[in-house]
Amino acid sequence: MTPLIAVDGLVKRYGPHVALAGVSFAVEPGEIVGLLGPNGAGKSTTLGVLATLLAFDAGSVVVGGHALPDAGAAARAVLGLVPQQIAVYPTLSAHENLRYFARVLGLRGEDATRRIADVLDVVGLAPRADEPVLRLSGGMRRRLNLACGIVHDPRVVLLDEPVVGVDPQSRERVFEAIETLARGGAAVLYSTHQMDEAERLCARVVLLDHGRVVASGAPATLVAGAGMTPVVRLRTARPLPTTWLDGIPGTRIADVAGVETAVAVADAASVPAVLAAALATGIDVLDMTLHRPSLADAFFALTGRALRDDDGPGAAP
Amino acid sequence: MLAGLGAAFAKDLRLLARDRVGLVFLTLAPIVVITVAGLSLANLYGATPHGASAPVLPVVDDDGDWIGRAVRERLVDERSVRARTVATPAEASALVRAGAASAALVIPRGTSAAVVAGQPGALELLTDPVRTVDVAWVRALAQEVRHALESAALERAQQELDAARGDADDARARLAAATTELRTRIATLHDRVAAASARAETARRELAGAVAERQAAARTRIVAELAPLRSFLAELAAARAAFDRWAADVRERAGRFADRFPPPPEPPAVPPEVAALAASDPATLAARLVPADGGLPPLPAFPSFEVPAVPSLALPAPPAGRLPGSLAIVETSVTGAPLRFNTFDQNVPGFSVTFLLLGVLLGVSLGLLDERDWGTLERMRATPTPLSVLLIAKLAARFAVGIVQMLLLFVVGWAVFGVSLGPEPWALALPTAGIVFAGTAFGLVVAGTTRSREAVLPIGSIAILTMAAVGGCWWPLDLEPEWMRRAALAFPTTWAMQAYNDLMIRRQTSGAVLQETAVLFAYGALYLAVGLFLFRRVRASRR
Numbered sequence: 001m002t003p004l005i006a007v008d009g010l011v012k013r014y015g016p017h018v019a020l021a022g023v024s025f026a027v028e029p030g031e032i033v034g035l036l037g038p039n040g041a042g043k044s045t046t047l048g049v050l051a052t053l054l055a056f057d058a059g060s061v062v063v064g065g066h067a068l069p070d071a072g073a074a075a076r077a078v079l080g081l082v083p084q085q086i087a088v089y090p091t092l093s094a095h096e097n098l099r100y101f102a103r104v105l106g107l108r109g110e111d112a113t114r115r116i117a118d119v120l121d122v123v124g125l126a127p128r129a130d131e132p133v134l135r136l137s138g139g140m141r142r143r144l145n146l147a148c149g150i151v152h153d154p155r156v157v158l159l160d161e162p163v164v165g166v167d168p169q170s171r172e173r174v175f176e177a178i179e180t181l182a183r184g185g186a187a188v189l190y191s192t193h194q195m196d197e198a199e200r201l202c203a204r205v206v207l208l209d210h211g212r213v214v215a216s217g218a219p220a221t222l223v224a225g226a227g228m229t230p231v232v233r234l235r236t237a238r239p240l241p242t243t244w245l246d247g248i249p250g251t252r253i254a255d256v257a258g259v260e261t262a263v264a265v266a267d268a269a270s271v272p273a274v275l276a277a278a279l280a281t282g283i284d285v286l287d288m289t290l291h292r293p294s295l296a297d298a299f300f301a302l303t304g305r306a307l308r309d310d311d312g313p314g315a316a317p
Numbered sequence: 318m319l320a321g322l323g324a325a326f327a328k329d330l331r332l333l334a335r336d337r338v339g340l341v342f343l344t345l346a347p348i349v350v351i352t353v354a355g356l357s358l359a360n361l362y363g364a365t366p367h368g369a370s371a372p373v374l375p376v377v378d379d380d381g382d383w384i385g386r387a388v389r390e391r392l393v394d395e396r397s398v399r400a401r402t403v404a405t406p407a408e409a410s411a412l413v414r415a416g417a418a419s420a421a422l423v424i425p426r427g428t429s430a431a432v433v434a435g436q437p438g439a440l441e442l443l444t445d446p447v448r449t450v451d452v453a454w455v456r457a458l459a460q461e462v463r464h465a466l467e468s469a470a471l472e473r474a475q476q477e478l479d480a481a482r483g484d485a486d487d488a489r490a491r492l493a494a495a496t497t498e499l500r501t502r503i504a505t506l507h508d509r510v511a512a513a514s515a516r517a518e519t520a521r522r523e524l525a526g527a528v529a530e531r532q533a534a535a536r537t538r539i540v541a542e543l544a545p546l547r548s549f550l551a552e553l554a555a556a557r558a559a560f561d562r563w564a565a566d567v568r569e570r571a572g573r574f575a576d577r578f579p580p581p582p583e584p585p586a587v588p589p590e591v592a593a594l595a596a597s598d599p600a601t602l603a604a605r606l607v608p609a610d611g612g613l614p615p616l617p618a619f620p621s622f623e624v625p626a627v628p629s630l631a632l633p634a635p636p637a638g639r640l641p642g643s644l645a646i647v648e649t650s651v652t653g654a655p656l657r658f659n660t661f662d663q664n665v666p667g668f669s670v671t672f673l674l675l676g677v678l679l680g681v682s683l684g685l686l687d688e689r690d691w692g693t694l695e696r697m698r699a700t701p702t703p704l705s706v707l708l709i710a711k712l713a714a715r716f717a718v719g720i721v722q723m724l725l726l727f728v729v730g731w732a733v734f735g736v737s738l739g740p741e742p743w744a745l746a747l748p749t750a751g752i753v754f755a756g757t758a759f760g761l762v763v764a765g766t767t768r769s770r771e772a773v774l775p776i777g778s779i780a781i782l783t784m785a786a787v788g789g790c791w792w793p794l795d796l797e798p799e800w801m802r803r804a805a806l807a808f809p810t811t812w813a814m815q816a817y818n819d820l821m822i823r824r825q826t827s828g829a830v831l832q833e834t835a836v837l838f839a840y841g842a843l844y845l846a847v848g849l850f851l852f853r854r855v856r857a858s859r860r
Contacts, residue, residue, distance in 0.1 A: 051699040073701060081699040087692030089328065091335035096328075103324035104702040132335070148696075158699075 004187030037208035080154030139170030228293030321702030325710030382429030419451035665730030681760025748816030751837025765851025
């Protein structure tokens, strides 16, 4: 299958600063790919290049089968950009915003009317469609922001942290809308630094750091590839004896700090046994949490940086 | 692309329609400012059409005669001042000092009498020189009144002189007629005298003849009548001589006794008159009895006199000189503008252009910055619709709004302030389209040179206010010094105001503003090119 987004060796410089240093990835039709990385990793620059907003210095970029930058106009006809910023007109209604974007995105007449109605339903804004955006909640505006980017049913969808600051209900609606697009055959590139979003939505992720792809693949594969296991954290009334976990297969003490004990387990199925062993010491267990290894952990393991680092050297200007 | 253009155009109109502050700024604000400015600056042009803003002019008529009446009557119809009669110069002076008036006019007592008597008179102005414009206007008005009075007086004097000259001419004609008649009558008298003299001479000759005849007859008769007397006297003398010879002979003969003889009786003596009569020459006697004049008193000689000739009357003609004519100032508007026009004819287009520029320039630049801040501009760049289309749509929307704004303000100016729309009201669309285009394009320049709203407001405001002020939007361009007027040609506002003045004040037709309109569009094209260049440069720098 020909990918709708194909990036190979993409290099983008801002003066002496290299924002993207040979980024390569592809997104197939119907695929939702997460573009992950801390702020400054190059996510927005990558999306900017794909959206034809930014020129690039080297590499090849193909969007919807159109090679950039020469076929930028053709590429723009097939892509839908959902920027991180809520880029709508605040004094216009949701319907007016959608109608405007539908027309500048090439929709006409009945087609536009139908698509506007559809997308309003998808994002759940139909009841508030005629209210000025200023009166909508932040989550509603986020959904409208998404709707404006997908109203023309694009083959390529570029999402730049589309659910920042969105309430869970709105976020789920946004996710559902994105999944609907993907099911329709669109190639979705979802930029975020929220691992849970990527894990929830993306079949595949691309981890960026300092303008480079540090890893890519299915989230579980990446986590597994980083050699990470779930960790059970216990807080007890008194410190546990050193031998309390002996004899429980697939477990090991990962860390002890007074009454706080971290136990690495091979899988979640071992958690009841760990709890039982702790209780068997006669010491009260005050709290217990299970921490599954995440993409963030994997990213940290791979880069030594947290995904929420904001001041990395790769921050785009 | 056209659909995108239409959509962007409609979107910008919707955005403006939702912007209540912007709408107020575009419509109500200029109307308020036009009203305030128009009323404030009205006296620059001689007050508002109805004179409501005219300065108060206290008038003191101490003269109470024809000059006083004439001045007051002249001021009654003057809209550029509101004449108020006050009783005394002191009261008028107090009003000026109190700021209730910038000047007062006093017609001193006896002014009319002095002028009539040929003495100088004066109208007194009591002024507060600080209030330059009002004082200058009142001064000019006083000069105008004085000039009118002088002209009227001169005209009246000329009429009187002409009447006197007419009377003199009549008298001269009458004198000439009388002289002619006198000559005629003298000639007649002369003839009559000559005739009388002739008749008198004839009568004298006839009288002399008659006297001579009578004298001859008298001589004859005297001779005849005196002959017996003379004979008697001769005989008497002879008798007497004979007696005497006898007496002598007696006495001689009586000898010694002769003494004894009584003297002989004396015969009566012949009266000497008789003797003289008898001895007189008959001719003399006749002449004495019948005088040559017939006994009539001597006829005086008919006086010979020359009837004096009536000298020819070389009466000088009345002097042809006229009083010196009054030197009037005849002001003729050669541009078609009325000599006094509605102050709002200047202020409505001027402040409309100012607010138009504020609207379109800030509207375009802030609109683009809003789009940038909202992220819509960036988002639009990822659509199939070219950014240039969006820019054109934004400019077109602002252009349309600017046209409507100007149209609205002109209609309000016409309906409320009575401004003139000129002989071809539609022609106002020419400079309006030009200045709206130039202002809209200049908004793109400002947007291309600024990075934030905080920068747009000072830069845009300075640019607009400078262009408006220097370009004659707030006051007539002629108030500015020459160098600034030349510099003002660099601003589209100058050309727009020239065009509006041509159409609205000078009442010219559309052909008169084609050049200004072309210049405005040229400025607009230049601004558009510069604005697009700057905008693209900014965009390129961000890629």
